[in-house]
Amino acid sequence: MKKLLSLAMALVMGLSMGAPVLAVNAAEEAPEDWTEIKVEKKIDLTNTGTVNPAETFEFEVGKGVVTGTGVTGVNAPAIEDFSIEFGQGVTEAFTNLELPEYNHVGIYTYEITETDGNTAGMRYNTEAYKLQVTVLNDGDGGFKRVVTLVTGEKDVKTDTILNTFEAGELVVTKEITGNFSQSDDTFEVTVTLTPDEGKKLKEGPITVTGAAGETGNVVKNDDDGTVTVTFTVTDDSTVTIANIPYNVSYAVTEDEGDYTATITDNDGGKIDGASQSVDINNNLDTEINTGINLDNLPYILVLALVGVGLISFTVRKRVRN
The missing domain is CATH 2.60.40.3050 (Immunoglobulin-like)
Incomplete structure (x- = not known):
């Protein structure tokens, strides 16, 4: 009987001691x-x-x-x-x-x-x-x-x-060819960026690197909502226009001068990937005149007369014989 009483008292004391602990934890977690x-x-x-x-x-x-x-x-x-x-x-x-x-x-x-x-x-x-x-x-x-x-x-x-x-880059490369070309000639390239209808193109993040004249690069908003990027290229230039948003169309033009420009768009004219490219080839050839040079005409006439004389002498000698 004493053992049962002691066990009951210990159980009551244990539960009563646990109550304030639970209360403290609840207060801390509130x-x-x-x-x-x-x-x-x-x-x-x-x-x-x-x-x-x-x-x-x-x-x-x-x-x-x-x-x-x-x-x-x-x-x-x-x-x-x-x-x-x-x-x-x-x-x-x-x-x-x-x-x-x-x-x-x-x-x-x-x-x-x-x-x-x-x-x-x-x-x-x-x-x-x-x-x-x-x-x-x-x-x-x-x-x-x-x-x-x-x-x-x-x-x-x-x-x-x-x-x-979503934005990507447009890479423009340049090659100069032809027998009358000079590899250090420069050309101004203009890239016009046009957003989809209802969208606004912000020029702030758009950058140009790799141009022949780094100080002449221009990125500006136009009144019609397009953005114009202008830069200079020369032979073997690789120019990168970065941070062009997806679904923005691009058109590349060049002031080609006396050269013939061939612009090859490799990706369809609209930014929809991480990197797209356009190749520009400038060619300038000239025809080489292979006709008679007037400065040599007197010498050619003398040679012709000598030839005629030799032929006449040969014919006369054969007639005599």
């Missing part, structure tokens, strides 16, 4: 109140080494839907629309989205949608994102907010809203 959420965004580059243009992404926050309150008539306070700004070449950025005050427990779900932009080469994110704010009773008559960003039909938790930038 979520803090979120006043804002960090919304992160990332731009993936399709091709290594490309540079994305500056861009400001706009987001709309829909009207909140309330569940789990246990009562009816609870409305969701509004969350303001927001934007995330990227500088040229920056691929990761964020904004801190401020949360409203809540006066009732529940789950408040807001749909976040990215506004479709018009930057050439940028693939905007059309996926449905949801901001879920779980409002809890803090035990002191107030409320605490816990926030989760989810995406997809299965409400998968995510930390980042992802976009993609």
Whole structure:
């Protein structure tokens, strides 16, 4: 009997000691109140080494839907629309989205949608994102907010809203041929870049390397929405125009002078890959005159007279004989 009593007392003491430990752990793990959420965004580059243009992404926050309150008539306070700004070449950025005050427990779900932009080469994110704010009773008559960003039909938790930038390069090579050509002659080449209808081509990231006159390169936006790239080439030049967005058409022209220019487009006139190329051949030939040179005419006439004399002497000698 004494053994059973001792065992019961030990069990009671053990359970009573565990209670405050559990309470401490629960307090330590209790979520803090979120006043804002960090919304992160990332731009993936399709091709290594490309540079994305500056861009400001706009987001709309829909009207909140309330569940789990246990009562009816609870409305969701509004969350303001927001934007995330990227500088040229920056691929990761964020904004801190401020949360409203809540006066009732529940789950408040807001749909976040990215506004479709018009930057050439940028693939905007059309996926449905949801901001879920779980409002809890803090035990002191107030409320605490816990926030989760989810995406997809299965409400998968995510930390980042992802976009993609697609751009490639155009490589222009030059060869000078012909018997009247000079390998150090230079030519001005113009590449006109035209975006698809409804798209805007930003010239900022577009660069030119390998030109014969590096200081004379020009990349500029035209009034009609195209971008003009101008540079100088000579024999054996290889010029690379980098960071041209996909689905941008290109046309190559040259001030050929007295040469005959042959421009060969190897890839169809539209950027749709990491690297595409155009070859330019400049040829200049001249005909060499193989007729009589007037400066030698007197000597030729003398030789002709000598020939006639020899023939006449030979004929007369044969007649005598």
